[in-house]
Amino acid sequence: MRCAPAVAAEREAARGDRVAGMAAAQAESVHRGVTFHLVSSRASAADRARAVAARVTAARVTAARVTAARVTAGTGAAGYPRSSSAAR
Template sequence: MKTQMIVLNGGSSSGKTSIAQCLQAVLPGSWLSLSVDTFVDALPASLREGDAGIGFAPDGTVAVGAEFRRLEEAWIAGVVAMARAGARVVVDEVFLGGAESQARWLKAIGDDVEVLWVGVRCAAPVAAAREAGRGDRTAGMAAGQAEPVHEGVRYGFEVDTARSGPMECARLIAARTE
């Protein structure tokens, strides 16, 4: 079976979005790129604050509530449905709950969608420097997520963006797809 989805998991500012864009350039055929940021941006303003949605603490900690999880489940099901319908999809994710987050995706995917799970690692100081340069993230988020997002997650392949650029990472990932 051909790879239908590539799931890139890594902390904030680890380089997932840049890799996703490079994958679209190097992979044969057309690939959609969908990000957890796309999902968060689609939430109503009322869920980008408060206990029910997603909240960002001053130290960069991210907390999510019940309504966020409900809508996230629908989002995941929709992304998987696109892959089942024939779209090839690169998913740019942050598994805040490590293995528990991956389990939500695995439940939706079942056994009929071929997925390449990719860990996008980046040393916390490097990610923190990128975060500071971006100016659109809460300080502390990148360092705080650098390792926890990988806890217990099973990957088919891993890249380290502190050592390799996004195009090199994309080429390495593309070499592992069918």
């Protein structure tokens, strides 16, 4: 979740326990060089919740497909070759 530096400064001042100027100074720099899985800014809380739920669902589906493919390929769910029963 991102907000404009001015909004961050307003929130900082409203809290009363922050060092003045830190929010505006860091509003952009804290995101530099970072890749996010989901970015949301101006949507309603309900829209953001739906976006997060959709992202989590998609990740679970992807993980289930990868696990199924590994099992089908003869590897365990973690991707390592299965131990033969003779080796046990």
